[in-house]
Amino acid sequence: MSGFSLRPPSFHHGVHPPEHKELTASRQIRRMRYPAEVVIPLRQHAGKPAKLVVRAGDRVLRGDVIGEADGFVSAPVHASASGRIVEIGLWPHPDGSMDTAVRIAVEPFSPQVPRPRLVPRWESLTPEEIVRAVQQGGVVGLGGAAFPTHVKLAPPRDVTVETIILNGAECEPYLTTDHRIMVEYPERVHLGARIMMRVLGARRVVIGVERNKPDAIAALERTRPTDIDVTVLPLTVKYPQGAEKMLIKTITGREVPSGKLPVSLGVVVQNVGSAASIAEIFDTGLPLLERIVTVTGPGIRQPANLIVPVGTKLRDLIAECGGLTADAGEIVFGGPMMGAAIASLDTPIVKGTTGVVVLAKEQTRTEASYPCIHCGRCLDACPVFLNPSMLGDYARMQRYEDMEPLHLGDCMLCGSCSYVCPSNIPLAQMFAASKTALRRIKAASAAGAA
Amino acid sequence: MTATRLVITASPHVHAKVDTPTIMWNVVGSLVPLVAIATYFFGPSALLVVGAAVAGAVAAERLLGKRGTLGDGSAAITGILLGLTLPAGMPMWMAFIGGALGISLGKLLFGGLGYNVFNPALFGRAFLQAAFPVAITTWPAVGVDARWWALRGDNFALPFMSARPDAITAATPLGLMKFEAKGTALFNLFVGNTGGSLGETSALLILLCGGYLAWRQFLNWRTPVSIFATVAVFAAILHGLNPKYPTPLFMLFSGGLMLGAVFMATDMVTSPVTNAGKWVFGLGIGVLVVSIRVWGGLPEGVMYAILLMNAVVPFINKATQPRVFGTRVAREVSP
Numbered sequence: 120m121s122g123f124s125l126r127p128p129s130f131h132h133g134v135h136p137p138e139h140k141e142l143t144a145s146r147q148i149r150r151m152r153y154p155a156e157v158v159i160p161l162r163q164h165a166g167k168p169a170k171l172v173v174r175a176g177d178r179v180l181r182g183d184v185i186g187e188a189d190g191f192v193s194a195p196v197h198a199s200a201s202g203r204i205v206e207i208g209l210w211p212h213p214d215g216s217m218d219t220a221v222r223i224a225v226e227p228f229s230p231q232v233p234r235p236r237l238v239p240r241w242e243s244l245t246p247e248e249i250v251r252a253v254q255q256g257g258v259v260g261l262g263g264a265a266f267p268t269h270v271k272l273a274p275p276r277d278v279t280v281e282t283i284i285l286n287g288a289e290c291e292p293y294l295t296t297d298h299r300i301m302v303e304y305p306e307r308v309h310l311g312a313r314i315m316m317r318v319l320g321a322r323r324v325v326i327g328v329e330r331n332k333p334d335a336i337a338a339l340e341r342t343r344p345t346d347i348d349v350t351v352l353p354l355t356v357k358y359p360q361g362a363e364k365m366l367i368k369t370i371t372g373r374e375v376p377s378g379k380l381p382v383s384l385g386v387v388v389q390n391v392g393s394a395a396s397i398a399e400i401f402d403t404g405l406p407l408l409e410r411i412v413t414v415t416g417p418g419i420r421q422p423a424n425l426i427v428p429v430g431t432k433l434r435d436l437i438a439e440c441g442g443l444t445a446d447a448g449e450i451v452f453g454g455p456m457m458g459a460a461i462a463s464l465d466t467p468i469v470k471g472t473t474g475v476v477v478l479a480k481e482q483t484r485t486e487a488s489y490p491c492i493h494c495g496r497c498l499d500a501c502p503v504f505l506n507p508s509m510l511g512d513y514a515r516m517q518r519y520e521d522m523e524p525l526h527l528g529d530c531m532l533c534g535s536c537s538y539v540c541p542s543n544i545p546l547a548q549m550f551a552a553s554k555t556a557l558r559r560i561k562a563a564s565a566a567g568a569a
Numbered sequence: 570m571t572a573t574r575l576v577i578t579a580s581p582h583v584h585a586k587v588d589t590p591t592i593m594w595n596v597v598g599s600l601v602p603l604v605a606i607a608t609y610f611f612g613p614s615a616l617l618v619v620g621a622a623v624a625g626a627v628a629a630e631r632l633l634g635k636r637g638t639l640g641d642g643s644a645a646i647t648g649i650l651l652g653l654t655l656p657a658g659m660p661m662w663m664a665f666i667g668g669a670l671g672i673s674l675g676k677l678l679f680g681g682l683g684y685n686v687f688n689p690a691l692f693g694r695a696f697l698q699a700a701f702p703v704a705i706t707t708w709p710a711v712g713v714d715a716r717w718w719a720l721r722g723d724n725f726a727l728p729f730m731s732a733r734p735d736a737i738t739a740a741t742p743l744g745l746m747k748f749e750a751k752g753t754a755l756f757n758l759f760v761g762n763t764g765g766s767l768g769e770t771s772a773l774l775i776l777l778c779g780g781y782l783a784w785r786q787f788l789n790w791r792t793p794v795s796i797f798a799t800v801a802v803f804a805a806i807l808h809g810l811n812p813k814y815p816t817p818l819f820m821l822f823s824g825g826l827m828l829g830a831v832f833m834a835t836d837m838v839t840s841p842v843t844n845a846g847k848w849v850f851g852l853g854i855g856v857l858v859v860s861i862r863v864w865g866g867l868p869e870g871v872m873y874a875i876l877l878m879n880a881v882v883p884f885i886n887k888a889t890q891p892r893v894f895g896t897r898v899a900r901e902v903s904p
Binding site for chain 2: 136292364376378451457480489491495496498503506508509525539542
């Protein structure tokens, strides 16, 4: 965007956790060695899990489908390495549960070379064919939520998409995955944007990047295509700038109505990594088999940005990065604000794993908490203008029905309230539990009414 | 790989540095200069009264509160604030009882820190005002006695014995105004060289200490600003209509308004949680203070103004809910 503005565009409220991106911000992405075994869960995306199509004992090649998409809001999963399936069964999942996963013993001497094209070239495809190819390629949102990408490329027929926003904010502390993608693969980001424009018939693309990544902004500007309307927009550094609604507010000045999708404003948001992966599958002809993961934090000896085969176990990833330090305290998949703490070193990296952050013991939250003193810091932090203090009081009293009129449904669980709370009340955790409880109550009353 | 004990917590996994005890102890720290200047003006009596109030508050918190709640610093704040609202000649046993009742009935009975409806220091003071109306309105004069170390009253009176009334007393500026229609020089009000409670003397120092807390974001500046603006505007209107009413500046700098607006109305627990609510809260206090001072039977009304507004905080909170992202301002449609 040209011109000089005194106030960089942003949304209201939000928080400023220390960024700590310097650990990996200038480290070039490198490919890690294939591990001896990969474990690939069938559920790696929002929507229905993939349907198993292989059996234990089968030999699979890198790129083979091992689970196919079950319906439209679903995505297939593929073998990320050639080898033999040793077991199909329950395995630790990044969300903390046990879920069905396919264990593949990787052939130590396989060249793992690409085979003939599995994904067609995009230039001659119709929009519908591109959407199908993206689904077949197993592409899901790589920013963390892992919503199947092709679904966002097929909006309802009665809406027109004017603007595609590419999310390069990467507002979570520590993570540099999207940062390095924009620095090292800017052409892929632009190609992904071009393909999506074709599919959606959008007029313009805006790539939002926080100002703390000047090299990414420069790389995107340098490679910016001139035949389509692409803008690279530097954004204020503030958490959660990368939340979909916050990003749309920042770039378009408009608020997505409560309970509605961005497409109601004619906007589709995709992560820059997802855009790059769309370009990648059409480029290489291979489905999504690996992703870029930032392994970082004071608890890891050699922080790095790695290309990691999907299904690589945490244990192997840590070994690749020189192991844990003596004061390592907590391992988080994703960023420290919204990521999930991992209990088992056997947990595999999945498509939605943006990073692995190993926090030091002294950084981890203490359990001690004080009563709410109604200081109001959470209200000043909440990016969607909720009253977390009052919601927290209701959650503590288990008055879940009273939380609905206070817009519990609009809470994104970004954790800004918990982050600032001087009494260390786990507000975001309470709201996640309240959402679940409220769903259960509603389901029960719906069943009772029927 | 060496065996590492992993911590598992819910997100977010990192936390801002400021915690509740930090806020509370910073408030305590910013009250220390006020105690110091009260000691400068009123001699060792100031320390004795504040010390007794703190002892009462801390003893009640320790004996009746949950274990470990002394460390959060809130009981100490109550004690110091209560002490600052009392006259220097107050017998220590009365201050002690005020502190103990403020904490026990005013706070712990409601469930402890975070759950009390009324400001515990003012709750304690309201009790003392009702129980010992003479002792709490016997104001020693500032600087009249040449000996700094002389006690300004019978601080060591035994419980339930009447105190020896031997100190040189002086009416407060508000008392002078109300009952004798006499003014007080503004400069004296501002610097604190006037009669009154221990903490209602130096407006300048209160503003400095409050400014520090506001800068650290340990108090919300909207509440005092709203109170000051309301008092100034309301008093200016009255003064404009009839010059017999005091000027806005006199209203602002006399009595306990400064201490109340900066340190008591800003108590997070007993004031509204929304920023819009803080403005409403301040407006209510300002109107009540001026009304009580001008038309009420008492010369000073800050304590009752704040306590009354404390009582309506839940309603203010309800009425000033923030507008949620992606919603228009809710419009009530009557059928």
